[in-house]
Every structure is written in C-alpha cells, then in structure tokens.
Amino acid sequence: MKQYIEIRCRHCGADDLVKNGRSENGTQRYRCNECGKSFQNEYSYNAWKPGVKGQIETQTINSSGVRDIGRNLGISKNTVISELKKNSCRSESVFHAAGRRN
Numbered sequence: 001m002k003q004y005i006e007i008r009c010r011h012c013g014a015d016d017l018v019k020n021g022r023s024e025n026g027t028q029r030y031r032c033n034e035c036g037k038s039f040q041n042e043y044s045y046n047a048w049k050p051g052v053k054g055q056i057e058t059q060t061i062n063s064s065g066v067r068d069i070g071r072n073l074g075i076s077k078n079t080v081i082s083e084l085k086k087n088s089c090r091s092e093s094v095f096h097a098a099g100r101r102n
Contacts, residue, residue, distance in 0.1 A: 010050060011037045047075040056083050 020031035
C-alpha cells in the first residue's frame, strides 16, 4: 500500500517540485521549478519553522524578555537576540531613508 503526501512550495504555493538532496540531519529537501527556491517539508529546529520570526517580534511588543521568548518558542536565546538585532537594523534603515526624503 502506497501513500502519497501532496507537497506545495512554501514560497509560491506551486506543486511543481523536484527533490533537491538531503539536509545534514537526513531530511529531504525540495526545489520549486516555478520560483526556484529550496525548502524542507519539516524542520528539526523550531527557529527555522515558518512563522517563528514573527512570533519573536509579537512577543517582544508584548514586553516578553529574551529568555522568556526563547523558552516559549523552544529556541535559543541567542537566536532571539540575533533576530531582534536584524529587525532593529531594518527599522533604523527605513527610519533613516524616510528622514532623508523630507
């Protein structure tokens, strides 16, 4: 008895995929023929799962601490810190770009 799982691209939603090797932990990787991006169907580390980066920002706005966010999401506090640094650099560059126009 064979079972099939329908897999769609996480980025564009297309179903035209090809296998694209395996990750270091042995998980199958896929490449989309439509957009050309590569992805895994399931991740072993929570920080790579879709939506986690947005949850870091949401919990920061709700006044959660770095260690608390890491504990809630099951990721390292260092990952939380690096993501917050990336977001602060992006927001500063947008702020400076908007200031130059006026």
